[in-house]
């Protein structure tokens with residue numbers, strides 16, 4: 001049996017892993033950052049990139065070595081050795097990835113847990129998602145309503161309570177990093193502390209129908225004073241329809257259908 005040149009292979013893995021990590025970390029994968037969650041999330045992704053680079057390097061070095069060392073000699077038409085596997089090796093290459101995946105999962109958990117610690121003075125805002133638009137309710141300010149434009153004060157924790165009105169949608173402001181699904185009938189929230197004033201874009205990140213790509217809204221992060229002034233200017237309140245729970249909305253729809261007689265032949269009619 002040939003002994004593997006372990007030292008050379010380890011060196012090759014280190015060199016390849018370091019070079020790949022350095023190259024990949026030069027790329028600005030995440031764009032501008034504008035929330036307190038951005039730093040820890042970007043670090044988490046950087047760590048994942050470095051770990052993945054070394055895993056990739058290990059695979060490449062092992063594969064490359066095997067390809068060169070054990071390639072068939074010219075003219076060699078004989079069968080390969082009948083190998084049944086190597087239990088020790090299989091245990092090792094199962095346990096190491098499990099440890100790595102659990103480690104990264106634990107790290108991600110800790111990061112998210114920290115981000116989602118709620119402050120006592122957090123502001124609750126309802127984000128109503130429907131095909132294909134976002135509207136926003138401000139329950140702590142007379143339930144004022146804004147369409148297609150979300151305003152939030154800077155440096156204060158915002159809890160966005162997501163209210164899907166029809167199908168799945170997903171709340172995502174890239175500069176805030178956090179992305180959360182809005183699911184009909186489920187209570188989900190996105191917790192963010194914006195730390196940079198400016199205008200951003202809210203993007204629906206869940207394919208939700210034919211107009212999905214147009215499902216965007218403007219996000220304005222401003223000083224507390226400007227935010228309060230903007231709220232005062234808003235005159236409309238959240239329409240009653242949006243305040244219904246999914247069950248209530250279905251019930252209402254049924255009543256309307258019954259009134260208009262449209263339920264006949266629809267298969268919904270009860271015997």
Ligand SMILES: [Cu+2]
Nearest residue numbers: 169204208215
């Ligand atoms: Cu959507």
